Amino acid sequence: MKLYEYESKQIFAKYGIPVPRGFVLERGADIKELLKKHGIEPPVAIKSQVLVGGRGKAGGIKIAKTVEDAARIAEELFNKPIKGLLPKVLLVEEAVPHEAELYASITMDRARRRPVVLVSRLGGVDIEEIAKEKPEEIHRAYIDPWIGLRGYMARGLGKKLGLSGKRLQVFEKILLAMYQIFVDYDGDLVEINPLAVTSDGLVALDAKIIIDDNALFRHPEIAKRDPAETGEYTELEAKAQRLGFAFVELDGDVGIIGNGAGLTMATMDLVYERGGKPANFLDIGGGASAERVKEALKILYEFPKAKVIFMNIFGGITRCDEVARGIVAAIKEVGQKKPIIVRLTGTNEEEGRKILQEAGLEAFIDPVEAADKAIQLARER
Amino acid sequence: MAILIDRDTRVIVQGITGKEGSFHTKLMLDYGTKVVAGVTPGKGGREVHGVPVYDTVEEAVKNHGADASIVFVPARFAPDAVYEAIDAGLKLVVVITEHIPVHDTMRFVNYAKSKGTVIIGPNCPGIIVPGRIKIGIMPVSPFKPGNVAVISRSGTLTYEVAAAMTREGIGQSVAIGIGGDPIVGLDFVEALEMLEKDPETKAVVMIGEIGGDMEERVAAMYREGRFTKPIVAYIAGRTAPPGKRMGHAGAIISMGTGAYQDKVEALRKAGIPVAKMPYDIPKLLKEVL
Ligand SMILES: Nc1ncnc2c1ncn2[C@@H]1O[C@H](COP(=O)(O)OP(=O)(O)O)[C@@H](O)[C@H]1O
Ligand SMILES: [Mg+2]
Numbered sequence: 052m053k054l055y056e057y058e059s060k061q062i063f064a065k066y067g068i069p070v071p072r073g074f075v076l077e078r079g080a081d082i083k084e085l086l087k088k089h090g091i092e093p094p095v096a097i098k099s100q101v102l103v104g105g106r107g108k109a110g111g112i113k114i115a116k117t118v119e120d121a122a123r124i125a126e127e128l129f130n131k132p133i134k135g136l137l138p139k140v141l142l143v144e145e146a147v148p149h150e151a152e153l154y155a156s157i158t159m160d161r162a163r164r165r166p167v168v169l170v171s172r173l174g175g176v177d178i179e180e181i182a183k184e185k186p187e188e189i190h191r192a193y194i195d196p197w198i199g200l201r202g203y204m205a206r207g208l209g210k211k212l213g214l215s216g217k218r219l220q221v222f223e224k225i226l227l228a229m230y231q232i233f234v235d236y237d238g239d240l241v242e243i244n245p246l247a248v249t250s251d252g253l254v255a256l257d258a259k260i261i262i263d264d265n266a267l268f269r270h271p272e273i274a275k276r277d278p279a280e281t282g283e284y285t286e287l288e289a290k291a292q293r294l295g296f297a298f299v300e301l302d303g304d305v306g307i308i309g310n311g312a313g314l315t316m317a318t319m320d321l322v323y324e325r326g327g328k329p330a331n332f333l334d335i336g337g338g339a340s341a342e343r344v345k346e347a348l349k350i351l352y353e354f355p356k357a358k359v360i361f362m363n364i365f366g367g368i369t370r371c372d373e374v375a376r377g378i379v380a381a382i383k384e385v386g387q388k389k390p391i392i393v394r395l396t397g398t399n400e401e402e403g404r405k406i407l408q409e410a411g412l413e414a415f416i417d418p419v420e421a422a423d424k425a426i427q428l429a430r431e432r
Numbered sequence: 433m434a435i436l437i438d439r440d441t442r443v444i445v446q447g448i449t450g451k452e453g454s455f456h457t458k459l460m461l462d463y464g465t466k467v468v469a470g471v472t473p474g475k476g477g478r479e480v481h482g483v484p485v486y487d488t489v490e491e492a493v494k495n496h497g498a499d500a501s502i503v504f505v506p507a508r509f510a511p512d513a514v515y516e517a518i519d520a521g522l523k524l525v526v527v528i529t530e531h532i533p534v535h536d537t538m539r540f541v542n543y544a545k546s547k548g549t550v551i552i553g554p555n556c557p558g559i560i561v562p563g564r565i566k567i568g569i570m571p572v573s574p575f576k577p578g579n580v581a582v583i584s585r586s587g588t589l590t591y592e593v594a595a596a597m598t599r600e601g602i603g604q605s606v607a608i609g610i611g612g613d614p615i616v617g618l619d620f621v622e623a624l625e626m627l628e629k630d631p632e633t634k635a636v637v638m639i640g641e642i643g644g645d646m647e648e649r650v651a652a653m654y655r656e657g658r659f660t661k662p663i664v665a666y667i668a669g670r671t672a673p674p675g676k677r678m679g680h681a682g683a684i685i686s687m688g689t690g691a692y693q694d695k696v697e698a699l700r701k702a703g704i705p706v707a708k709m710p711y712d713i714p715k716l717l718k719e720v721l
Contacts, residue, residue: 158687159534161614161644164541179688196539237535265681266533268508297679301671312612312679313586313641316668317710323671324708332672334679337569337587365592367571397591398571418711 059258073144152245174245237266303328306357327426344377361425366397375406394421447504500524527553551617557587557609578603584639600714612680642669651698662720
């Protein structure tokens with residue numbers, strides 16, 4: 052789960068990472084009064100709180116030179132979607148004059164199976180870009196989980212960025228705090244981009260924390276949040292999640308249901324390979340009951356982009372007869388709102404096919420034939 | 433001996449009294465797996481399908497001797513179960529459990545390595561040597577004995593591919609689902625190091641997916657001649673958008689790594705053919721065998 056910049060900065064502050072002084076501005080609140088109350092004078096940075104990167108480039112970060120400016124810009128940003136998302140709140144903070152922008156992050160290195168600290172002199176741009184264009188400008192330190200990030204490692208990285216004196220000390224403190232946050236919050240990512248170099252130190256101008264969804268049980272205060280409200284997921288994606296399904300919306304028109312993440316992805320790819328366009332990813336998982344199958348179908352019924360539904364089921368632990376019963380139950384309950392093309396094979400396949408036939412549905416054995424049929428029907432609608 | 437396990441591997445089921453644990457204990461026994469004991473804290477003294485249950489792994493090992501365990505324990509308690517198995521001296525721990533926090537997995541995987549224990553998973557279907565033994569939850573009908581190893585990040589896709597191979601008369605020396613999480617124990621490179629030395633394996637099918645760089649590392653290994661048998665690959669997720677998790681926690685293109693095209697290009701450049709559809713794998717295999 053992604054935290055907002057302002058939430059991440061609150062955590063940063065708690066761990067002693069220098070952040071600009073500022074406050075969260077709710078819709079309808081009086082910015083002039085709040086500026087006075089917090090003793091903050093322009094220039095201020097006003098920042099749209101949406102969970103996407105590159106807000107600066109997209110026009111979601113503005114500097115206000117006067118109080119009047121600030122009021123006008125706040126009004127503007129509240130009504131300006133950034134990459135399709137409207138902010139619920141803005142972050143208003145001191146504009147920090149700075150000489151340079153650095154990059155620092157901690158994430159999990161999958162291959163080495165341990166945390167990795169990444170730093171670069173070239174902050175302010177996406178790390179992907181640096182990685183592609185100037186990979187030599189990214190410095191890394193891999194962390195032994197039993198030893199953790201040590202001061203000397205942090206200082207070593209700081210030296211590589213050309214830091215010295217007091218700044219080097221602050222840098223060490225910042226990296227150690229980031230590592231502590233990474234561990235304490237089950238971070239997938241803790242990132243500062245940019246880390247501004249000021250006349251007398253370093254300040255985190257941006258803050259990003261992503262928490263491992265599987266660890267949310269350890270962070271109940273964060274887990275409470277509705278995933279749809281953050282814009283990270285659509286309404287329907289969030290609803291599917293609540294029902295325990297992995298569901299991702301795509302742009303095509305062939306609705307996809309599979310059992311198992313790999314098979315479901317392969318089914319999307321198969322549709323694409325045969326000249327169609329998948330509308331979504333929806334995995335019903337292993338051993339799905341008829342009830343689950345029914346729920347899954349109902350999600351795609353509600354998803355307008357899916358003109359047809361292509362179910363690709365390889366029965367293993369999942370039984371084909373259960374799947375068939377689920378399909379029939381869904382049709383009985385809400386009707387057959389969209390064509391359903393089923394490919395069934397594996398455990399109890401004969402029985403499953405019989406159940407479908409009795410309900411007037413055809414069941415394919417060959418996934419390629421089934422995909423072709425689904426694509427054709429989607430075209431006709 | 434295939435790799436890691438064989439007919440006489442003695443297996444403990446951790447979480448044997450749970451619904452999944454007990455269900456799959458029966459299926460493993462039916463397949464001929466020597467499930468010698470089960471463990472569920474607080475439920476020692478019972479039996480599940482004739483298998484004695486203990487409170488601790490230590491007791492189970494002491495009374496029955498064991499080489500491997502399979503973990504069905506829920507995510508919150510799974511790390512503890514894995515440490516317990518490692519400390520009891522088991523050489524292989526298969527972790528079926530899904531949704532274990534990645535920080536926990538990272539730590540127990542490192543600990544296992546320092547103790548010489550191989551972890552398969554988490555979030556995996558397990559390992560099967562067709563006709564001899566399975567330590568996992570895979571259906572058995574897709575598999576038949578043969579000399580092509582299957583290594584995979586996905587469960588159902590493994591069954592799908594194995595079934596297609598079996599239909600075409602190509603059996604499997606072993607099939608391993610290494611798991612769909614960002615960090616797993618045994619990875620493709622390590623599995624291939626074992627398969628290189630396995631006389632029963634003549635070729636390998638690798639089923640990868642978007643996310644991470646494991647497939648790229650296999651490409652490098654192959655290019656450098658560290659694996660010398662034919663490999664045929666399939667990568668799932670060609671149509672997956674960046675930044676979205678596709679069911680598996682590990683199937684996500686992020687921070688510029690994990691894209692489908694990068695993987696396919698790396699593999700093809702190294703001389704590993706990549707099937708466009710999983711159903712094309714038997715055909716590609718016949719060309720290299
Ligand atoms: N408080 C601030 N003071 C001065 N400049 C800022 C401040 N906050 C952001 N900026 C500038 O705006 C840019 C973009 O802001 P950032 O918070 O990194 O958003 P994003 O990464 O979404 O574009 C930064 O690289 C920095 O140059
Ligand atoms: Mg930024």
